[in-house]
Amino acid sequence: MLYSILCYNVESIVGAWSREHDDAVMxxxxxxxxxxxxxxxxxxxxxxxxxxxxxxxxAADKPVVIxxxxxxxxxxxxxxxxxxxxxxxxxxxxxxxxxxPPGAMEIRPIxxxxxxxxxxxxLREDR
Amino acid sequence: xxxxxxxxxxxxxxxPHVLGALLRYFRDLDTAEEAFQEACLRALSxxxxxxPPRDPAAWLIFVGRNFxxxxxxxxxxxxxxxxxxxxxxxxDEDQPDLAERLDSSxxxxxxxxxxxxxxxxxxxxxxxIALALRIVSGLTVAEIARxxxxxxxxxxxxxxxxxxRVTDADVPFETPGAPERAERLNTVAAMIYLLFNEGYxxxxxxxxxxxxxxxxxxxxxxxxxxxxxxxxxxxGLTALLLLxxxxxPARLDADNAIVLLEDQDRSRWNRGLIAExxxxxxxxxxxxxxxPYQMQAALASVHARAARAEDTDWAxxxxxxxxxxxxxxxxxxxLNRAVAVAKLKGPEAALAMIEPLADKLHGYFHFFGVKxxxxxxxxxxxxxxxxxxxxxxxxxxxxxxxxxxxHLDRLLAKVR
Numbered sequence: 072m073l074y075s076i077l078c079y080n081v082e083s084i085v086g087a088w089s090r091e092h093d094d095a096v097m098x099x100x101x102x103x104x105x106x107x108x109x110x111x112x113x114x115x116x117x118x119x120x121x122x123x124x125x126x127x128x129x130a131a132d133k134p135v136v137i138x139x140x141x142x143x144x145x146x147x148x149x150x151x152x153x154x155x156x157x158x159x160x161x162x163x164x165x166x167x168x169x170x171x172p173p174g175a176m177e178i179r180p181i182x183x184x185x186x187x188x189x190x191x192x193x194l195r196e197d198r
Numbered sequence: 199x200x201x202x203x204x205x206x207x208x209x210x211x212x213x214p215h216v217l218g219a220l221l222r223y224f225r226d227l228d229t230a231e232e233a234f235q236e237a238c239l240r241a242l243s244x245x246x247x248x249x250p251p252r253d254p255a256a257w258l259i260f261v262g263r264n265f266x267x268x269x270x271x272x273x274x275x276x277x278x279x280x281x282x283x284x285x286x287x288x289x290d291e292d293q294p295d296l297a298e299r300l301d302s303s304x305x306x307x308x309x310x311x312x313x314x315x316x317x318x319x320x321x322x323x324x325x326x327i328a329l330a331l332r333i334v335s336g337l338t339v340a341e342i343a344r345x346x347x348x349x350x351x352x353x354x355x356x357x358x359x360x361x362x363r364v365t366d367a368d369v370p371f372e373t374p375g376a377p378e379r380a381e382r383l384n385t386v387a388a389m390i391y392l393l394f395n396e397g398y399x400x401x402x403x404x405x406x407x408x409x410x411x412x413x414x415x416x417x418x419x420x421x422x423x424x425x426x427x428x429x430x431x432x433x434g435l436t437a438l439l440l441l442x443x444x445x446x447p448a449r450l451d452a453d454n455a456i457v458l459l460e461d462q463d464r465s466r467w468n469r470g471l472i473a474e475x476x477x478x479x480x481x482x483x484x485x486x487x488x489x490p491y492q493m494q495a496a497l498a499s500v501h502a503r504a505a506r507a508e509d510t511d512w513a514x515x516x517x518x519x520x521x522x523x524x525x526x527x528x529x530x531x532x533l534n535r536a537v538a539v540a541k542l543k544g545p546e547a548a549l550a551m552i553e554p555l556a557d558k559l560h561g562y563f564h565f566f567g568v569k570x571x572x573x574x575x576x577x578x579x580x581x582x583x584x585x586x587x588x589x590x591x592x593x594x595x596x597x598x599x600x601x602x603x604x605h606l607d608r609l610l611a612k613v614r
Contacts, residue, residue, distance in 0.1 A: 083211040084204075084254070086420070092203050120470075123423045123436070124477040138481060139427035159480040180477040182470055 075114075075151050082122055108188065115153050118183040126178045128163060130170035136163060141177035149174075153184065205245055209238050212255040213336045214421060218308030219259045224266060227315070227333065227361060233262035306425055310379070313422065317386045320367050325360035326389045327396070332357050334421075335414050344407050346396070383426070387435050387491070390418050394439050398446075401597050405454045412443045423478075433482040434492030440475035441498035444468040456597050460507040472502045493522050512541040529558040533565060545572035563592040567602060574609050582609055 088096070107113040122140035129135040152169075156162045159178075166176040213234065220230035237258040251257040316330040328346075331337045337345075343353035397411030419436040426432050448462035479499050482492050497518050504510040519535035533552055540548035549572050552565065559565035570585035586606045593599035 081208075081211070081254075083215075084208050086417070087207040087211040089203065089207070092207070120474050120477055121420065123420055123427065124474060124481065126481060136484075137428070159484070180473065180480075182473060 077151070086121065104185070111188065113185075113188060116183070116185040117153065117181055119179045120182045122179075124180050126159065126163065127175055128166040128170055128178065129175045134167045134170055140179070141175050153181070202246065204250070205242060208250070208254045209241060209258075210336060212258055214309045214312055214334050215255045215305060216258045216262065217333065218310075218312040219304060220262050220266070221312060221315075222304060222308050223263055227364075229266060230262075231333070233266040234258070236265045237262035309421065310425055313386050313418075314382045315364055317382065317389045318364055318367060319382070319385055320363055321360055323389065323392055325356055325363070326385075327393050328353060328356045329360045329364075330389060330393070330418065331414060334418065337414070345411055347404060347407075383422075383429075383432075386422060387432065390415050390422065390439075391435060391491075393418070394442070398442060401450065401456050401595075402454050405450060409446060412439070412446065415439055416443060428485075430482040430485040430487050431489040431491050433478045434489060434495045437475040437478040437482065438491055438495040438498055440471045440478070441495060441502050444471035444475065444502065455600075458601075459501060462507075464504075464506065467502075475499065476502065488521070488525070490526060493518065493525065510541070512538045516542060529555040530562070530564075533559065533562075533568070537568060540568075540572060545575045548572050549576075561592060563589055563594060563598055566592065567605075570602075570605060570609075574605070574612070579609060579612060 085093075104113055104116060125138075125140040127137045127139060127141045129137065154162065154165060156165070162178050166178055170176050216237070217230050217234050220233045221227065224230055224233070240261055241254070241258060245251070312334055313330070316333055317326045321329070328342055331342045331345075332339065339354050339357065340350050342357075343350045346353065348356075394412055394415035397408045397413075397415065400408030400411075416436070416439050419432070419439050423429070423432050423436050444467050445459070445462060447468060448464065448466040449457055451457050475495065476499055479492070479495055482495075497515060500511050500514050500518070516535060516538040519531060519538060522531050523535065532555060536548040536551040539551055549569065552559075552569065555565065566585045566589035570582045570589060573579075573582035573585055583606065586602050586609065589602045590599055590606075593602060
């Protein structure tokens with residue numbers, strides 16, 4: 072069964088890690104990733120850039136574009152796309168098309184990306 | 199992984215938030231600092247035992263505040279101080295949840311107030327920087343003194359003077375209003391920019407104590423940006439610092455002498471910082487509200503995007519300087535634009551561009567530096583040598599002088 076693991080943490084603390092501590096954390100993660108790759112279990116792994124680089128598109132008849140991350144707690148994280156676009160405007164366009172009221176799509180540029188090695192799930196069940 | 203280093207990072211990260219809240223309660227910098235220190239001491243002994251709290255900042259505010267309330271009550275019994283006049287918002291002390299929620303709603307204003315106090319317009323820039331490093335970043339006086347190559351007592355004096363001036367100015371502790379906020383924001387941004395340049399301009403033996411100033415400046419810029427996530431000039435300032443600092447690993451050679459941009463080993467540039475800087479510029483551009491920090495960051499972006507020096511988009515740099523010439527005309531801007539023109543159209547066109555600036559820039563080292571280089575390229579070696587001689591006479595640092603001497607050596611090698 073496929074899962075996504077959504078990593079939450081206190082950004083100001085992670086940002087205050089010393090370089091050594093950050094390297095140690097990343098190394099520990101890479102070691103785990105290696106094992107998962109060997110077991111054929113690893114999909115895309117993403118470490119995002121800081122929330123100060125985020126742009127949020129709020130769903131509405133005319134979607135609203137806001138600087139900053141999606142910070143509300145009423146809604147929950149329901150999915151996670153990784154896309155390859157040439158400009159921020161292109162991604163915002165996509166997000167507007169994908170957004171469904173009363174939700175929001177947070178766009179965050181990716182700092183680190185690792186190629187997936189799992190087959191795609193079926194979009195529809197066979198009848 | 200070392201569990202204790204998590205705690206250090208948590209205490210350091212929480213500092214602006216916690217100190218800001220304690221300042222709101224007690225309206226005195228030294229009281230707030232003492233409360234924060236006490237809370238940190240208790241965290242260092244409790245957290246390894248009980249495990250980390252869910253909200254470290256809230257825990258520290260709660261403990262710091264109660265410690266100070268106890269102290270004030272104790273002192274008022276001894277000295278008959280009017281305790282109530284010193285305190286604010288004490289009704290919620292028995293309800294930690296309510297206190298926590300109030301603190302969260304105050305977060306932005308608390309941190310902003312702290313920044314505004316350090317960057318009070320009455321303070322000279324040197325005092326603003328010292329105060330910000332001591333109060334917001336939490337560097338010790340000794341650390342700050344070392345970074346600015348002064349004695350500890352001299353730095354102590356600078357900070358004390360700054361604090362006194364702030365107290366004398368009777369800084370209001372109410373939430374900064376919108377018009378004042380915009381004005382003071384410029385002062386904070388300028389302080390951060392100056393702080394960064396203090397670190398960035400270091401070379402030689404002072405590098406290892408000064409370069410960390412770049413990191414503090416970036417941390418403050420990111421903090422400011424988190425308070426004003428939609429402000430394009432703050433995005434520009436942060437991007438500029440990130441893009442410049444990204445080059446630090448390649449900027450110095452084995453002797454800690456400066457390596458020019460065109461000669462740097464770009465594989466040593468920090469790609470993560472570049473990615474973050476470029477992402478911020480993508481966001482800033484969408485506001486169509488250009489300003490000086492965004493302009494400088496845009497110029498830095500062009501260099502950041504070039505895989506090798508030869509790949510630099512000089513046409514884009516020329517275009518950006520043309521905009522800058524219209525926004526903030528100055529002979530130095532035209533001089534910098536001429537560097538791009540030299541790459542695009544050759545040294546003759548560049549020389550023609552800077553000739554009218556000769557009067558205004560007669561005392562400027564770089565004017566003669568580039569003039570000499572272009573004359574040399576055109577084979578006008580005697581004139582080139584003359585320009586280089588003028589440059590050496592105007593050099594401000596040993597690094598600048600030795601850079602020109604290197605040009606002179608090359609020139610003399612051609613003549614022979």
